[in-house]
Structures are given as C-alpha cells and as structure tokens.
Amino acid sequence: MNRTLLSQLAVFAAVARAGSFRAAARELEIAPSAVSHAIGSLEESLGVRLLARTTRSVRPTEEGERLLATVAPAFAEIDAGLSAVADSGNRPAGPLRITMPLLAAEDLVVPKLGAFVARYPDIELDIRTNDRFEDIVENGFDAGLRLGEHLEADMIAVKVSGPWRGIVVGSPDYFADHPKPVHPGDLIHHRCIRRRFSSGRLYRWEFEKDGKPIEVDVRGPVILSDQRLMRTAALDGAGLAYVFDRRIERDLAEGRLVAVLEDWTPPFDGFHIYYPSRRQMRPALRAFIDFFRHSG
Structure with missing residues (x-):
C-alpha cells in the first residue's frame, strides 16, 4: 500500500474519532494544517467527501462511515501490536487507553491512581471520560468501564465493584x-x-x-x-x-x-471492565484489570 495513503487514512480515523481537526492534531502531535492537508489529499485521491464540516464539529459522511468501519478495526489491531511490542519481556508497559463514565473515574479509578502508577511506572494510562457506551475496538481503546447491565454480549467482562443503587x-x-x-x-x-x-x-x-x-x-x-x-x-x-x-x-x-x-430502587449490577476477546492479552491491560479487581 502507498505509505502516504496509509498515513492519510490514520489521520482520517483520528479526526473521525476526535470530532475535530484540532483535537486530532493534538492527538497525533502534528500541526492542524497538516491534518487538513492530509484529509484534503485523501478525499481528492478517492474522489469522495469523507467528512462533513460545520463551524462547530466534524463528522463522517455516509462514505466516510463506510470507510471508517473498514479501517478503524485494522488500525486498532496495529495499535495493539505496537503496544504489545512496548510490553517488552512480558513487563507491563506502554500506552493503555481506557474509556469510562466520569462517576466511575471519580469513585473507582482516580482515588487509586497513586498506588497504580507506583506499582506500574512504565504504563502510560490514558483515561477518557464519556457516559456514552464506546465501541472500544472502533475507537482505539484497550478496554472500558461500564455498568454490567449495559455490556455487549461479545465482550469479556470482569467485575470491579459491588452493586450500585x-x-x-x-x-x-x-x-x-x-x-x-x-x-x-x-x-x-x-x-x-x-x-x-x-x-x-x-x-x-x-x-x-x-x-x-x-x-x-x-x-x-x-x-x-x-x-x-x-x-x-x-x-x-x-x-x-x-x-x-x-x-x-x-x-x-x-x-x-x-x-x-x-x-x-433495588440495587443493580456494578461496574465491569470490558474488553474484546483477543488471543493474547497485553501485560499492561492484565495489570490494570488485576489491580482494580482486587483493590476493593
């Protein structure tokens, strides 16, 4: 594959995920003008408009959604492979991207981050808070935290809290x-x-x-x-x-x-860490799951 086209597809996936050119530029650590140029070149080479732009937001067009459905899982697998390499020697290390509601971050995760980073200093934990249920594969996350009653059947789930009410x-x-x-x-x-x-x-x-x-x-x-x-x-x-x-x-x-x-208002099932089934779990994700599952 043309390397330029591959990098342009990566930029397109980042813009679609972030919802703006500027946010994608920050994520990719490149200039916003470079993001705009990459998207323009990709649309020109494909002959279709991939993103609908307004003054407040950017979202994929119908053609963009179809392309994203194809490339996003592939990029997620590439990212997982790169992260696995970072976990050299089976040591928990490298980036770990987790999505969760704000209240789960406030009550379950952030109060214990001091102990977590002291135990695993080589993990770069990137927490994104959003109360919307995320497609973690499509959006490039390693795992998510959600209430058990809202999990998809094809996800592996590990309980990390008692009942909530x-x-x-x-x-x-x-x-x-x-x-x-x-x-x-x-x-x-x-x-x-x-x-x-x-x-x-x-x-x-x-x-x-x-x-x-x-x-x-x-x-x-x-x-x-x-x-x-x-x-x-x-x-x-x-x-x-x-x-x-x-x-x-x-x-x-x-x-x-x-x-x-x-x-x-009876109690209902508590929070779970959910993640897609993969042949081999990254040590960083295993460390995160084990730590928060056993931390109370």
Whole structure:
C-alpha cells in the first residue's frame, strides 16, 4: 500500500474519532494544517467527501462511515501490536487507553491512581471520560468501564465493584411544600432534575418492584449532565434528583437530603471492565484489570 495513503487514512480515523481537526492534531502531535492537508489529499485521491464540516464539529459522511468501519478495526489491531511490542519481556508497559463514565473515574479509578502508577511506572494510562457506551475496538481503546447491565454480549467482562443503587432524593425544604411520592407515577406532579447524557438523550427514570420495571419520563425546569451538579441542585431545593446513593450518603445521614421511593430502587449490577476477546492479552491491560479487581 502507498505509505502516504496509509498515513492519510490514520489521520482520517483520528479526526473521525476526535470530532475535530484540532483535537486530532493534538492527538497525533502534528500541526492542524497538516491534518487538513492530509484529509484534503485523501478525499481528492478517492474522489469522495469523507467528512462533513460545520463551524462547530466534524463528522463522517455516509462514505466516510463506510470507510471508517473498514479501517478503524485494522488500525486498532496495529495499535495493539505496537503496544504489545512496548510490553517488552512480558513487563507491563506502554500506552493503555481506557474509556469510562466520569462517576466511575471519580469513585473507582482516580482515588487509586497513586498506588497504580507506583506499582506500574512504565504504563502510560490514558483515561477518557464519556457516559456514552464506546465501541472500544472502533475507537482505539484497550478496554472500558461500564455498568454490567449495559455490556455487549461479545465482550469479556470482569467485575470491579459491588452493586450500585440509584436513589431519588429531595431537600427537606422541597418536601415542606410538596408531598412525598409513594409511587413512580407520582413524579409527574413533582419538579425533577433531569439528566442529559453526552449523546443528547434525556434519561428516563427507571424503577422496579416485584420484578416489574417502570420508566418515567419526568419533567422539571432543570437539566444537568453531572451527578455532582444534580446533588447540589437538590440540596438547594431545585427539585428531586435521581443519583447514586454513595454520592449522597452523608447528606442522608445528616438530614440535608431525604430519600423517597426506596422500595422502587433495588440495587443493580456494578461496574465491569470490558474488553474484546483477543488471543493474547497485553501485560499492561492484565495489570490494570488485576489491580482494580482486587483493590476493593
């Protein structure tokens, strides 16, 4: 294959993954003008437009999506091969790219990074936070952390946390003016602090009792994308929030927040590290899995 074309394809995959020319340039450590030139030359040689550009974003065209579906897995395998070489002598080393939601990074991973990097100083750990479920092969990640209930069947999964539980809470001031809901359907009469995922989707609150699931499309004047902000808004009386209980344990114990609908929010499966099945796992990934699986 023409080496120039191969490098242009690598630039195209980076732009599609990053969503912008400038971000791809930072990732590849080249000038933004070089990224633009490579994409322009690739499109000219193929005779098709691969990327749709706007003032705010860059996304693959239909033709670009088809090309990306072909080249992205190949580049992922090449990258894995290069990383395996970096793990010389079966020693955990080299780059390790992991995707996870922000709350998993905050609660499970970042608090233990000091011990991890002390034990494995030759691993370059690149953590990307995103609440969207990532195709780790297509997007060039070695592994990801996600709730077990959201994993694809073709992924190998290793549990790294105990059960998690969502809980609906409000401030005492809020409940001074509003009756406590006793059924999820009562939420339509309440101000609810809604959550928007990075995909743009608004979360429909999920409940279950006696094996019967219920989803409620709640309403309210506030939409946030982070559970810390939702907790703060609930403390200020903005409305009811649906957050993980470990985020508000002290608030509940000290009476700053009050839990409701507890019999409708059973615990669910915790977080897992997921990764694609490969014939040989890189030592760096094995070290990451073993460390966080056994770290509590």
